[in-house]
Amino acid sequence: VTHKNKYNNQYKNKRIIFRVTSYNRLSFPVLLNVWEQHHLHHEFEIIRREEPLHREEIRDGDIILFSFMTCFLPDIDAEVREIRRAGKKRVLVVGGGSHVTGDQDLTHRMGFDIQFLGYAETSFRQFGEHLLDDHIQSVYHDIGEDENVDEKGDENVETSANREALDFDRYLPITVFQATVPPLEIMRGCRWMCKYCSTPSHRVRYRSMESIARHLGELKKRNMARVNCISPSSMEFGAASNRRLNLEKIEALLDYTVRQRFRFVEYGIFPSEVRPDTVTAEGMAILKRYVTNKYITIGAQSGVNRRLKELRRGHSTEEVEMAIEIANANGFRVHLDFIVGYPDETLDELTTTVEFIKAINKKYRIRTHLHHFIPLAGSAYAFRLPTFIPEKGKDLLRKLKTAGIAAGGWVENEIQALRFFKWLKNTYPDYYDRYH
Numbered sequence: 001v002t003h004k005n006k007y008n009n010q011y012k013n014k015r016i017i018f019r020v021t022s023y024n025r026l027s028f029p030v031l032l033n034v035w036e037q038h039h040l041h042h043e044f045e046i047i048r049r050e051e052p053l054h055r056e057e058i059r060d061g062d063i064i065l066f067s068f069m070t071c072f073l074p075d076i077d078a079e080v081r082e083i084r085r086a087g088k089k090r091v092l093v094v095g096g097g098s099h100v101t102g103d104q105d106l107t108h109r110m111g112f113d114i115q116f117l118g119y120a121e122t123s124f125r126q127f128g129e130h131l132l133d134d135h136i137q138s139v140y141h142d143i144g145e146d147e148n149v150d151e152k153g154d155e156n157v158e159t160s161a162n163r164e165a166l167d168f169d170r171y172l173p174i175t176v177f178q179a180t181v182p183p184l185e186i187m188r189g190c191r192w193m194c195k196y197c198s199t200p201s202h203r204v205r206y207r208s209m210e211s212i213a214r215h216l217g218e219l220k221k222r223n224m225a226r227v228n229c230i231s232p233s234s235m236e237f238g239a240a241s242n243r244r245l246n247l248e249k250i251e252a253l254l255d256y257t258v259r260q261r262f263r264f265v266e267y268g269i270f271p272s273e274v275r276p277d278t279v280t281a282e283g284m285a286i287l288k289r290y291v292t293n294k295y296i297t298i299g300a301q302s303g304v305n306r307r308l309k310e311l312r313r314g315h316s317t318e319e320v321e322m323a324i325e326i327a328n329a330n331g332f333r334v335h336l337d338f339i340v341g342y343p344d345e346t347l348d349e350l351t352t353t354v355e356f357i358k359a360i361n362k363k364y365r366i367r368t369h370l371h372h373f374i375p376l377a378g379s380a381y382a383f384r385l386p387t388f389i390p391e392k393g394k395d396l397l398r399k400l401k402t403a404g405i406a407a408g409g410w411v412e413n414e415i416q417a418l419r420f421f422k423w424l425k426n427t428y429p430d431y432y433d434r435y436h
């Protein structure tokens with residue numbers, strides 16, 4: 001379907017408003033980079049907006065982009081309603097990010113005109129081109145990773161998978177619209193499929209050294225002192241399959257980075273955490289030789305083996321302990337992430353996790369971060385209700401905090417979860433009924 005010329009470039013020079021928040025600021029720069037590489041950004045007025053929009057600010061033909069996780073839906077819903085109240089014509093509300101990728105039903109009902117599913121480099125370019133050739137009427141639907149794109153400029157592109165790999169390498173999180181540069185995504189997708197996690201698992205990609213070198217060159221040009229990266233399982237960078245580590249590849253990456261003389265080279269901390277079952281003496285020795293971080297972050301997630309099995313984590317509490325021992329022996333403190341409030345969690349289960357944390361805290365140099373479970377769209381637990389922790393359980397967690405053993409991030413997560421479900425029950429009760 002094409003509506004070429006019918007509307008006479010109705011979106012050219014219109015405002016493209018990126019709604020930037022603390023939780024999506026890592027993802028927008030790469031999309032802007034896509035448009036910059038194809039000179040599409042000159043055709044619009046690009047705006048980074050850090051505050052919610054008010055109806056009186058909205059203009060005809062505004063295109064407003066959101067990227068968000070499930071727990072932020074109450075705020076997004078309020079903003080979309082406010083935008084619609086302006087009553088302006090041809091306003092496009094566009095969504096992407098992990099919630100939209102996992103579930104488009106609710107966001108359709110919230111009034112999103114266009115939704116980007118999965119990784120959006122390829123489709124975001126297509127979107128920009130369609131806006132310009134007035135083809136936009138034909139993309140009033142969900143745009144997936146496998147959409148057909150006219151690849152005039154690229155040779156050797158045969159399949160959408162090839163194209164996705166090429167585009168992953170081609171674009172960098174660097175844009176003229178933002179002075180800061182977010183960490184570089186070096187690994188995309190994860191094969192583990194842990195039940196609470198919405199990281200796509202169907203394809204795992206690694207950024208090439210050529211692309212990484214290009215990025216480091218750009219950081220140097222900007223006098224940036226710090227290098228860090230995004231990876232769902234950093235010690236599996238380059239791995240052919242789960243746990244088949246490719247330490248040579250990690251060493252080559254770190255060696256190259258260090259030789260570029262950056263002041264801080266970080267690896268194995270947020271946002272490139274380490275799975276416990278990938279911690280080896282050899283791997284830690286390599287990290288110690290190159291990185292400037294004094295600790296690594298390991299996802300432990302539970303102190304109960306039955307839960308770890310149910311979550312499909314693929315490791316045990318014993319492996320968590322072994323990983324800490326190896327990391328400590330190689331000179332790293334360990335930051336551990338745990339989740340509490342899992343579906344059907346009993347007070348006994350919570351108590352066992354707390355006891356596990358206390359025990360390892362006595363033996364090793366660690367710091368623990370506690371998060372509260374919130375269901376994420378697209379995950380196996382997408383429609384599971386959290387177990388809101390009873391007072392007795394909260395006392396145990398508060399004592400961990402008072403003793404300086406565990407940070408209390410779970411408190412904010414719990415407030416967020418309560419707010420999400422209250423909003424859902426009041427606003428979309430039929431949707432709320434899907435949770436159990």
Ligand code: SF4
Binds near residue numbers: 190191194199233
């Ligand atoms: S929690 Fe980590 S290891 Fe598990 S699926 Fe998600 S990214 Fe992969």
